[in-house]
Amino acid sequence: MTQTDTSKDVIKYVVFDFDGTLANTMDAILDIATNEVGEISDEDYEAMRHEGIKGVIKRFNIPLWELPKVIAQFSSVLTKREDIKLYPHIIELMDKLTANSFKLGVLSSNSEENIKKVLDRHSILEKFDFIYSQSSLFGKDKVMKRMCKKHNILPSEIIYVGDEDRDINACKKVNIKCIAVTYGFNSRERLAKLEPDFIADSTMEIADIVLSLNK
């Protein structure tokens, strides 16, 4: 007799990272970086996508003690920008997910004010059940745990969508399923190495993956 697995997880929430996943902040970040350290070459850009945030810190010799200052600088300039765009088809993606009864959330280290402003400008803020914002450069797993506690959600009820190595690592630590998107800050190769549950090369692929869950 074969045993049937009755403990199959039902995914109820799709929680998104913000920068590099919902919002294309890369262009603005490159702009700011160009002002700070000079022109970023294509080679530097590709290396950054390949090396992740720790590689960027090394490449530009940012001392760790200066990191909070650099991040604060970037976010204060980013806050003032009115031209942050969402990636293509994000609005359709949100429509599709909510039409299929998934609840939506954002978990990001960007400020709640920034996130709300961008989502509101694109008229999709009301689609989200919650925005959970907390600074977490190397501790996103802890933030994920706090988010689950605050909103009374089990890790097994979530699929997280993120664009960086640290998103995948955090999800693995707290047993949250993860979709890695390859159009954001990290290269496909870098993400694939960490073996996320799923890889999506476009926003509409995210929809296909999520809609195939719970079947």
Ligand SMILES: [Mg+2]
């Ligand atoms: Mg990101």
